[in-house]
Amino acid sequence: MSIDRDPLDSLLDSISDGNPVDWEAGERGGTKRPRIESLRIVSRIADFSRGRQRAARDSTRGPERWGDLLLLERVGAGAHAEVYRAWDPGLQREVALKLIRLEAAGAALLDEGRAIARIRHPHVVTVHGVDRRDGRVGLWMEFVRGASLEQDVRTRGALEPAVAARLGVEIGSALVAVHGAGLIHRDIKPANVVRDAEGRHVLADFGLGLPADQAAARETDPSGTPMYMAPERFSGAAASERSDVYSLGLLLWFALAGRHPFEAATFADLKAAVERGPRPLRELRQDIPVELAAVIERAIAKDPAERFPDARAMVEAMRRMREEAPARRSSRAIALAAVVLVVLATATLMVWRARRTASPEVVPAPTPAPPATYSVEASFLRRDEGGASRLVNGDRVKPGDRLSLEVRATRPAWVYVLNEDEGGERYLLYPQPQFDTQNPLGADSSFVLPGPVAGRENAWTVSSAGGREYFLVVASPEPVPEIEADLARLPAPRTSGSAGYASVSEATVRRLRGVGEIGALPEELARPAVPRSRAFDRFRALAGRESEVRGVWVRQIVLENPRK
Amino acid sequence: MNAHPPAGSPSRPAASDPWLATGELLRLAKDGDARAREELLTRYLPRLQSWAEGRLPMYARSLLDTADVVQDTLLRVLEGIDRIELRRPDGFRAYVRQAVLNRIRDEVRWAARRPGPDGVPESLSDPSPSPLENAIGADLIERYERGLARLDEDDRQLLHLRIELDFDYQEIAEMTGRNSRDAVRMAIRRALERLADAMDHEGPGAVP
Numbered sequence: 001m002s003i004d005r006d007p008l009d010s011l012l013d014s015i016s017d018g019n020p021v022d023w024e025a026g027e028r029g030g031t032k033r034p035r036i037e038s039l040r041i042v043s044r045i046a047d048f049s050r051g052r053q054r055a056a057r058d059s060t061r062g063p064e065r066w067g068d069l070l071l072l073e074r075v076g077a078g079a080h081a082e083v084y085r086a087w088d089p090g091l092q093r094e095v096a097l098k099l100i101r102l103e104a105a106g107a108a109l110l111d112e113g114r115a116i117a118r119i120r121h122p123h124v125v126t127v128h129g130v131d132r133r134d135g136r137v138g139l140w141m142e143f144v145r146g147a148s149l150e151q152d153v154r155t156r157g158a159l160e161p162a163v164a165a166r167l168g169v170e171i172g173s174a175l176v177a178v179h180g181a182g183l184i185h186r187d188i189k190p191a192n193v194v195r196d197a198e199g200r201h202v203l204a205d206f207g208l209g210l211p212a213d214q215a216a217a218r219e220t221d222p223s224g225t226p227m228y229m230a231p232e233r234f235s236g237a238a239a240s241e242r243s244d245v246y247s248l249g250l251l252l253w254f255a256l257a258g259r260h261p262f263e264a265a266t267f268a269d270l271k272a273a274v275e276r277g278p279r280p281l282r283e284l285r286q287d288i289p290v291e292l293a294a295v296i297e298r299a300i301a302k303d304p305a306e307r308f309p310d311a312r313a314m315v316e317a318m319r320r321m322r323e324e325a326p327a328r329r330s331s332r333a334i335a336l337a338a339v340v341l342v343v344l345a346t347a348t349l350m351v352w353r354a355r356r357t358a359s360p361e362v363v364p365a366p367t368p369a370p371p372a373t374y375s376v377e378a379s380f381l382r383r384d385e386g387g388a389s390r391l392v393n394g395d396r397v398k399p400g401d402r403l404s405l406e407v408r409a410t411r412p413a414w415v416y417v418l419n420e421d422e423g424g425e426r427y428l429l430y431p432q433p434q435f436d437t438q439n440p441l442g443a444d445s446s447f448v449l450p451g452p453v454a455g456r457e458n459a460w461t462v463s464s465a466g467g468r469e470y471f472l473v474v475a476s477p478e479p480v481p482e483i484e485a486d487l488a489r490l491p492a493p494r495t496s497g498s499a500g501y502a503s504v505s506e507a508t509v510r511r512l513r514g515v516g517e518i519g520a521l522p523e524e525l526a527r528p529a530v531p532r533s534r535a536f537d538r539f540r541a542l543a544g545r546e547s548e549v550r551g552v553w554v555r556q557i558v559l560e561n562p563r564k
Numbered sequence: 565m566n567a568h569p570p571a572g573s574p575s576r577p578a579a580s581d582p583w584l585a586t587g588e589l590l591r592l593a594k595d596g597d598a599r600a601r602e603e604l605l606t607r608y609l610p611r612l613q614s615w616a617e618g619r620l621p622m623y624a625r626s627l628l629d630t631a632d633v634v635q636d637t638l639l640r641v642l643e644g645i646d647r648i649e650l651r652r653p654d655g656f657r658a659y660v661r662q663a664v665l666n667r668i669r670d671e672v673r674w675a676a677r678r679p680g681p682d683g684v685p686e687s688l689s690d691p692s693p694s695p696l697e698n699a700i701g702a703d704l705i706e707r708y709e710r711g712l713a714r715l716d717e718d719d720r721q722l723l724h725l726r727i728e729l730d731f732d733y734q735e736i737a738e739m740t741g742r743n744s745r746d747a748v749r750m751a752i753r754r755a756l757e758r759l760a761d762a763m764d765h766e767g768p769g770a771v772p
Contacts, residue, residue: 012756013753016753034764035760038711038763041763044699044700045708046728048699048700049727052615052618053614053729053730054730056614
């Protein structure tokens with residue numbers, strides 16, 4: 001039911017808002033003909049002027065700058081927003097900038113952007129910041145190079161079940177992080193998931209994320225993308241964690257079926273098709289494991305109460321399923337038999353302590369412009385007798401596991417490895433003065449860090465269960481002054497005697513942290529704590545996934561290290 | 565992690581802050597702040613140029629560079645800014661509109677009088693209308709302009725910003741120092757109604 005309005009007001013608002021004007025309704029409502037004629041003239045002048053203004057704006061690649069960001073290329077545009085590839089001189093890297101017209105955005109958008117910027121997850125696009133400039137709200141984030149799931153499936157066909165299961169775990173865990181930040185995504189769909197150069201899936205758009213309490217207030221607003229919108233939302237129910245779970249389930253259906261789940265020409269047709277539900281997956285493909293199909297069927301149950309209660313429960317179900325089928329994962333194992341591990345008595349390397357509460361800031365540009373493009377690859381290896389297996393984001397580690405990092409860059413690079421456990425303790429794992437391998441690492445060769453000490457091969461050892469381990473790998477064509485300054489404050493290496501564990505007991509250190517012990521390091525080389533540093537927060541704000549960058553390259557890798 | 569200073573910072577306003585209201589920028593510019601003048605220029609110039617191009621006859625456009633005309637006019641306005649007595653600080657926009665229109669008329673008259681290569685005034689051989697006149701019709705534009713002229717500066721400015729330059733409500737709120745986009749939308753609705761009133765009085769063929 002609509003509120004009766006003065007028909008003249010409706011005409012005036014339509015002209016002012018730039019919407020189609022219902023002149024007949026104006027006349028029927030009693031607006032006099034001369035008045036209608038005058039307003040028609042104004043409306044035509046408005047249409048003409050706006051058309052020219054917008055054409056002028058569209059004919060260029062948009063404004064050359066937005067705030068400090070230099071716009072390089074428009075890579076996408078919708079009704080309310082445009083996306084640019086841009087250069088951020090502060091971060092010294094390319095970013096994706098989503099510019100949203102204020103009229104489309106509403107006041108909540110800045111709050112939304114800030115909430116999104118607090119999310120740090122390997123499968124959620126890293127948002128560097130949000131601001132209002134030049135009449136638009138802009139959200140700038142890491143530039144993820146790759147194809148959307150939609151493009152990927154269209155061009156390469158349906159995913160293999162094992163790949164789809166991994167996609168489910170990756171995007172499901174991304175959704176857990178989104179919900180944990182108090183947001184409902186509302187727009188999970190194949191076009192919003194991007195596969196990067198290394199095959200990882202990233203949730204890459206937040207157009208409609210709303211804080212959960214505001215979602216309830218807008219419960220009749222069906223602004224989600226209808227094809228992937230949960231059935232209850234068609235009848236006005238609020239978006240919820242369970243409606244996001246449904247959308248994720250339907251996204252997996254798409255990935256496995258190789259086509260969208262419904263065909264409908266009108267909104268009414270779509271609503272009816274959603275009500276009927278998509279075809280059972282195993283009717284389409286016999287090679288989909290029953291367990292995987294069952295997880296998806298449950299996620300897309302028509303009744304929200306029959307779905308997984310939240311994304312975490314869905315992820316757990318998929319993880320269990322994958323662990324029960326380990327054969328599918330064995331192809332990741334990479335033999336590195338030539339590496340001989342010598343693990344001596346462990347000593348604690350406790351270098352970096354800082355509080356988790358330190359607020360992230362932007363790092364001053366550590367490299368002068370114009371930086372050349374280069375590419376970096378980095379991945380963790382779990383070392384065991386006779387070989388090594390490559391770890392990917394979200395893999396589990398446990399006390400006793402020995403880890404190395406394999407790094408390769410196309411130009412000489414200064415590499416730094418930082419670690420933070422779930423308790424907020426931070427450490428600099430590389431470089432250390434006693435390591436044989438020192439910065440800069442040479443171009444186009446693979447380096448396995450930490451590398452040897454006095455000719456003996458080393459690895460970082462997981463010393464206790466820490467819940468979750470965050471690693472930051474930083475590479476730069478120049479030394480990073482901030483980290484180098486902290487390194488310079490370290491006491492000189494000691495060649496004899498015991499350095500102890502700074503001001504905390506070994507028991508406390510073991511309880512607080514997971515990774516941090518270095519195999520093969522004599523105890524006398526153990527480092528005391530250094531002054532607090534905010535480098536971890538600062539660099540985490542930059543963590544991206546692209547393999548090719550200018551300036552500083554940062555990758556965040558998260559390994560699960562659950563407490564028993 | 566914000567790379568830019570937040571809008572509305574409580575510190576002393578800097579002229580380069582694009583979210584200073586026009587009135588504040590004008591005050592800084594009047595005090596001789598070069599960055600405020602520059603900001604006024606960058607804020608308005610692109611849209612004013614698009615707007616002016618729609619109002620310049622085709623033959624004049626071939627003789628004049630519209631971008632130069634607009635930029636030059638805006639610079640002159642800014643140079644003389646300390647002499648402008650504005651009833652309201654946000655009257656600047658309406659003043660600029662009139663200045664650019666006057667300048668276009670002057671330039672067009674000058675271009676029309678200037679003989680072509682064979683000594684024949686070009687206006688005789690090529691009386692082409694402006695794109696706007698082409699699209700709407702010169703008589704209707706005249707009626708619109710006369711209606712606008714009867715409005716106060718505030719209404720004229722709001723309609724110019726919204727109808728002709730396509731700024732959004734939030735931008736206009738910030739430029740004119742209003743509280744909210746809703747307040748701007750309401751003010752524009754009233755201005756439109758007054759414009760329609762004024763145009764009704766003009767009527768087709770009415771004498772100004």
